[in-house]
Amino acid sequence: MASDGLSLPDQIRQLNDARVLVLGDVKYYPSVVKSILPIVGPTSAIELRRWGAEFLAEAFATPALPNGEKETMQPFVLATLESLLENEAEDEQVLRSVIQTAASIYPLAMRWIINNSYDTVTWERMVGIKQRILRTWDQATPSVKICCIKFAQRVILAQTPSNGAESRYGGALDVSLDKVPPNHQSLDPGHLEAEGMGLLDRMLSVLHESSDALIIDATLNCLSILVRTRPPTANRIINALLNFDPLRLVRSPITPKMKVTVRSTEKTTRLLLIHLAKRDPHNPIVPRIQQHVERTMRAVVEALDETGRKRALENQQHDGLDAKRQRVVPEVVVPPLGPGPHSLADVFSLTETLGLKTFDISQVPPDLITKLAVTTLARIEPQLLIKATNAVRSRLEILASAPVPELNPNTAPLGVDDDDDDYEPDFFQAEDTEQILNKLDSSPPPTNELATMDAALGLKSFHLPQPQPLTADMALSAGNETVSRVLELVKTADELSARKIKAGFTRLAASSGVKEPWVTTLIRLATRSSAGIEETTVKGEDETTRTQSLGANIRDVLYGYIMEDFRKHIDVAVTWLCEEWYNDKMLAKAGDNFPMHYEKCALRLIDGFLPYIHPQDKVITRFLSELPELNRAILSRVKIMCRDPSVVQLALTSLLYLVMMRPPVKEIALDTVQGIWSDYEDARPMAAKYLSKYRPGFIEEATRQLEGDGAVQSTAAPIAT
Numbered sequence: 001m002a003s004d005g006l007s008l009p010d011q012i013r014q015l016n017d018a019r020v021l022v023l024g025d026v027k028y029y030p031s032v033v034k035s036i037l038p039i040v041g042p043t044s045a046i047e048l049r050r051w052g053a054e055f056l057a058e059a060f061a062t063p064a065l066p067n068g069e070k071e072t073m074q075p076f077v078l079a080t081l082e083s084l085l086e087n088e089a090e091d092e093q094v095l096r097s098v099i100q101t102a103a104s105i106y107p108l109a110m111r112w113i114i115n116n117s118y119d120t121v122t123w124e125r126m127v128g129i130k131q132r133i134l135r136t137w138d139q140a141t142p143s144v145k146i147c148c149i150k151f152a153q154r155v156i157l158a159q160t161p162s163n164g165a166e167s168r169y170g171g172a173l174d175v176s177l178d179k180v181p182p183n184h185q186s187l188d189p190g191h192l193e194a195e196g197m198g199l200l201d202r203m204l205s206v207l208h209e210s211s212d213a214l215i216i217d218a219t220l221n222c223l224s225i226l227v228r229t230r231p232p233t234a235n236r237i238i239n240a241l242l243n244f245d246p247l248r249l250v251r252s253p254i255t256p257k258m259k260v261t262v263r264s265t266e267k268t269t270r271l272l273l274i275h276l277a278k279r280d281p282h283n284p285i286v287p288r289i290q291q292h293v294e295r296t297m298r299a300v301v302e303a304l305d306e307t308g309r310k311r312a313l314e315n316q317q318h319d320g321l322d323a324k325r326q327r328v329v330p331e332v333v334v335p336p337l338g339p340g341p342h343s344l345a346d347v348f349s350l351t352e353t354l355g356l357k358t359f360d361i362s363q364v365p366p367d368l369i370t371k372l373a374v375t376t377l378a379r380i381e382p383q384l385l386i387k388a389t390n391a392v393r394s395r396l397e398i399l400a401s402a403p404v405p406e407l408n409p410n411t412a413p414l415g416v417d418d419d420d421d422d423y424e425p426d427f428f429q430a431e432d433t434e435q436i437l438n439k440l441d442s443s444p445p446p447t448n449e450l451a452t453m454d455a456a457l458g459l460k461s462f463h464l465p466q467p468q469p470l471t472a473d474m475a476l477s478a479g480n481e482t483v484s485r486v487l488e489l490v491k492t493a494d495e496l497s498a499r500k501i502k503a504g505f506t507r508l509a510a511s512s513g514v515k516e517p518w519v520t521t522l523i524r525l526a527t528r529s530s531a532g533i534e535e536t537t538v539k540g541e542d543e544t545t546r547t548q549s550l551g552a553n554i555r556d557v558l559y560g561y562i563m564e565d566f567r568k569h570i571d572v573a574v575t576w577l578c579e580e581w582y583n584d585k586m587l588a589k590a591g592d593n594f595p596m597h598y599e600k601c602a603l604r605l606i607d608g609f610l611p612y613i614h615p616q617d618k619v620i621t622r623f624l625s626e627l628p629e630l631n632r633a634i635l636s637r638v639k640i641m642c643r644d645p646s647v648v649q650l651a652l653t654s655l656l657y658l659v660m661m662r663p664p665v666k667e668i669a670l671d672t673v674q675g676i677w678s679d680y681e682d683a684r685p686m687a688a689k690y691l692s693k694y695r696p697g698f699i700e701e702a703t704r705q706l707e708g709d710g711a712v713q714s715t716a717a718p719i720a721t
Contacts, residue, residue, distance in 0.1 A: 008045055015039075015051055026065045030073055033059055037076065042083045046091055053084065053097030060104035071108045077101070078109070078125045085132045092141060099136075099147040102129050103154045107175035110158045110187075117185050130155065134199075146218040149206075152199045153222040159196030160230045176230075200226070200233055204240040211249055213261040220268045227276055238285060241273055242292050247303055259304050266300045334391035337398070347395050350388055479550040483525070483557055486518055523576050526554035527583040527597070555597070559604060566609040567619050574626045577602050581628040599633060606637045615646050621654040630658070630665045635672040642676050648683040652676065656690055670694055678702065 006014070015036065022028045033056070040052020056077060060070055084090060084098050106126065113123040130151075137148040162176035177196075180189050206219045223241070227234045246266040250258060270293050277286045335352045349357055361369070377385075558576055562569045580598040587594040606623075613620055624630065624638070641651040658669040674695070677687040691698050 008047060011039070012047060012051060015048075015055070019055060022059075026062070026069075029059055029065050030069060033073055034076055037080050041080060042087050042090075046094075049084070049094045050091065050097070052080075053094045053101070056081075057097045057100040057104070060101055060108075067108065070104075071112050074105045074108050074112065075119070075122045077105065078122065078129065081105075082125055082129050082132070085129060085136075092144060095136075095140075095144055096147045099133055099144065099151050102133060103147070103151040106130070106151070106154050107158045111175045111179070113186055114179055114181070114184065120186055123186055137202075142212055142214050145215055149203060149215070149218050149222055152203055153226065156196045156200050156203075156226060156233065157230065159192040159199075160232055161193075162229055163231050197233075197236075200236060204236065207240055207244040213249065213265050216249075216265055217268050220265075220272055224272060224275060228279065238276065238289075241269060242288065244269060246296065247299055250303060254304065262300060262304060266296060270297065334388075334395075337395060342399065347399070348392055350391065476550055476553070480553050480557075483522060483550075483554050486522055519572050519575065522554060522558065523579045526551045526558065526576075527579045555601065559601075559608070562605065563608050566605075566612070567617070570619050570623060573605055574623065577605070578628050598629070599631065602627065602634055603637065606634065610637060610641055613641065613647055613650065615650055617650065620650065621657055624654055624658060625661065630662070630668065632668055632671070635665075635668055639672050639675050639679070642680045642683050645682045648676075648680070649686060652683065652686050652690060659690075659694060674698060674702075 018032050018036070022032050036052055036055065040048050040055075042049070044052070059065065060074070060077075081098050081102055084094060090098075109122065109126040113119060113126075133148055133151050137145060137152075140148060158175050159177055161178050177189055177193055180187050180192070182189065203219055203222070206215055210216055220241075223237050227237050246262050246269060249262050249265065273289050273293055277283075277289045280286070334350055337346060345357075351357065558572070562573045562576075566573070577598060580601050584596045584598045587596070609619070620638070620641075624634075627634070635655070638651050638655060642648050652673065655669045655673050659666050659673075662669075670691070673687050673690055676683050677691060688699050
């Protein structure tokens with residue numbers, strides 16, 4: 001380590017080497033800290049004091065060093081810290097580092113005195129350091145004041161009761177007033193709590209007395225942890241925040257720096273209050289917090305944002321009267337209609353722009369036109385709307401008062417005669433009913449030409465051709481095609497975004513467009529749709545032909561889909577077999593003449609993927625554990641697995657899982673293990689380990705029987721010879 005014979009740069013270099021050493025391995029911290037204390041004392045050079053104070057702050061703040069090591073180190077450091085604080089002309093950088101070190105040490109020193117009440121010297125020295133820092137708080141520079149605020153926060157945390165949620169961490173926050181015994185010889189819980197609350201009031205007074213935004217922001221940043229971990233401080237802090245007004249920092253004239261300061265303080269306060277409201281959303285004070293946040297935001301915007309304001313009216317005098325600005329209304333220039341004829345669009349067009357007049361408004365969606373019309377009418381000036389309305393009204397009046405043009409006889413339309421206006425009909429006395437009947441009797445019979453014309457012009461009745469009769473084969477083919485399309489939809493479904501669907505036999509099938517509902521639909525088409533009618537027979541003279549069913553085809557499709565990647569589709573296999581088992585149980589209640597499919601489908605699936613099982617594959621264990629029912633036929637397939645010595649352990653582990661987790665099949669599983677022990681010699685060591693635990697008598701009896709069979713064979717061999 002540095003010595004007095006070395007120059008100052010050499011000493012700094014050696015100290016930096018020591019820092020590199022402890023950063024590489026924290027176990028050197030205690031020895032390095034003890035060795036540098038004499039070098040960085042109050043009589044050392046300013047460079048050494050700065051380096052030493054900064055190093056001590058890093059050592060007690062680093063999370064890499066356990067708190068137990070820090071706690072044993074702090075008694076040796078307090079004397080140096082006290083001597084540095086007593087220097088009235090101490091460097092500001094050294095003072096900041098010393099206060100930060102004291103803030104990290106205070107909870108450790110308090111825990112030390114709680115566990116070692118005899119060491120009163122260490123605690124008295126820590127109390128002296130605390131009093132010195134609190135006296136420095138008011139007269140210090142802003143940067144030192146911020147460090148004092150942090151020290152006060154750590155003192156409040158240590159001297160107030162906690163909520164009990166921080167004890168599991170074992171860190172500095174674990175030190176609280178709850179840890180102090182009632183009869184401690186050096187610590188008085190009542191005095192400590194009163195001092196802590198007094199420091200809290202001193203911190204909160206900054207919000208109402210200080211005009212330095214840095215000090216206010218530093219105080220606000222220290223309050224969140226107090227509210228979260230120390231419930232007795234919550235009401236005081238929240239009330240102080242609700243009474244804090246960032247606009248009191250505004251001074252005239254308003255400068256850009258002042259705007260930034262006020263907005264920064266308002267944002268810090270707003271984020272703190274929102275954070276507190278989110279942590280306890282059911283607290284009755286949350287609505288008050290929200291109202292305060294919104295009100296403060298509006299007040300700051302109104303006080304500082306001048307972008308939406310009009311410029312102030314200049315004082316102008318005209319004939320002794322104050323001139324006022326007049327609101328200017330845009331002028332509406334209505335172009336004349338011009339010579340006719342005019343359409344309705346021409347009457348209502350107030351622009352001469354050809355592009356706007358020829359624009360086809362029917363191409364715009366009606367909902368967009370509605371929004372544009374409502375928005376335009378809401379923002380238009382009332383005087384402008386009145387002028388436009390009057391212009392259209394005057395056009396209509398001009399058109400109404402225009403004379404009607406006379407028709408040219410040479411160019412008049414057909415059927416128009418000049419004498420039409422002079423035509424006056426002759427009025428004759430109407431015929432009575434008797435005269436009309438006499439005329440009808442004397443008139444010749446009508447010809448059949450009109451009836452013939454009506455028959456020629458009348459519409460004939462039209463009939464669609466009869467559809468082709470639907471046979472069973474056609475219906476089956478259409479069903480198979482539909483199933484294939486649904487299966488393609490299942491394969492392309494996005495499994496990552498599929499939401500969880502409530503399990504059970506009563507869940508809704510195909511309630512969304514993802515994979516599982518469509519799979520459930522296919523499975524239920526196979527199991528439930530044709531239940532009880534799929535085994536119909538058609539009897540001939542000499543043979544009986546069984547009809548092919550849609551359910552059997554869907555089962556083939558499901559089997560093929562699962563075997564494409566049975567590890568990935570094992571959930572589909574389990575769902576299928578659960579539906580088959582449920583359907584078999586329902587049919588069994590209805591009668592005994594219905595075919596059962598559960599066992600056949602289960603054996604088919606096991607026989608399909610057992611040849612591809614490898615020793616590290618857990619799919620067989622999951623498959624057996626999730627099947628709704630197990631029997632000897634299914635477990636016999638697990639026994640067949642043991643023909644391959646590499647998967648013996650997997651097979652026996654799967655059976656052991658059934659023994660432990662599925663008591664109803666425990667005996668069947670143990671019988672299968674016994675069969676494996678008897679039939680496969682390579683599997684006997686592991687099978688014997690399981691049987692010795694669950695069936696201890698079997699191994700001895702089977703061993704004696706094997707030895708007896710061997711002796712019989714050895715004696716019978718010479719006789720046979």
